[in-house]
Amino acid sequence: MSDPTPTPTAAVVAPTASLDGQFTCPGVPDDAVIAMFGPSVSFLPRFSTNKDDYVTHLFCTVLVPPSQSSGRSDMALTTRWGRLDEGINPWADAYDAPIEDTFTVEGIGGTGTVYTSTEGGGAASFTCEDNYHYVTVSVYPGTGMRGDLKANLINLATSMTPWVCQGHTAPGLPAPIGQAQWPHPTPTP
Structure with a gap:
């Protein structure tokens, strides 16, 4: 007899870095987020620039609809990626979970760490082999x-x-991060 308990599967399929689909937050595939939380999510993209207005970090917050108990939208997901400049903490605002593991990305050098918890929260971060770029x-x-x-x-x-x-x-x-200059709106006369 085999174990009748099904093995949990991922809602987000193994990535292929496809450029197909929509990216409300730059670099974050909408279809992956919708697979995780359903179609009623809200995306809140933000970015950071240096003194020359080149994009150095991108942030995205994903909200799920208000729960019946709280009546307010709940933060479901955050993503951060960019350069590891001095003072940047790739784990800032990440859910603090106690169970640690590591992961690798096929064909891409670097180190990955994932933290999970029994209550359903967690975070994963990958630092590229250049030790200068990250995603969390x-x-x-x-x-x-x-x-x-x-x-x-x-x-x-x-x-x-x-x-x-x-x-x-x-x-x-x-353009690639660090080369993409965020345009300022032109004032209307």
């Missing part, structure tokens, strides 16, 4: 995430490594 994704508990937490975290982080670690232009940006 974080899921918060109680937000109704579908699929296996650890696999989702690793797969979402991995899907972003081509633009983070290999200098490819991320969907939603006009």
Whole structure:
């Protein structure tokens, strides 16, 4: 007799870094986020620039609809990626979970660490082999995430490594990070 308990599967499939689909937040595939949390999510993209207005870090917060108990939207996911400049903490705002593991990305040098918890929250971060670029994704508990937490975290982080670690232009940006200049709106007369 085999064990009747199904093995948890990831809602986010193993990444292929496809440029197909929509990227409301630069570099973060909407379809992966929707697979994790359903179609009623809200994306809140932000970015940081240096003194010359070149994009150095990108942040995205994903909210799920208000729960019946709280009546407010809950933060479900955050993503951060960019350069590891002095003072940058890739784990800032990430969910603090106690169970640690490591992961690798096939074909991309660097180190990956994933933290998970039994209550459904966790975070994964991958630092590229140049030790100068990173990506961090974080899921918060109680937000109704579908699929296996650890696999989702690793797969979402991995899907972003081509633009983070290999200098490819991320969907939603006009050039690779550090070369993409964020345009200022032209004032109307």
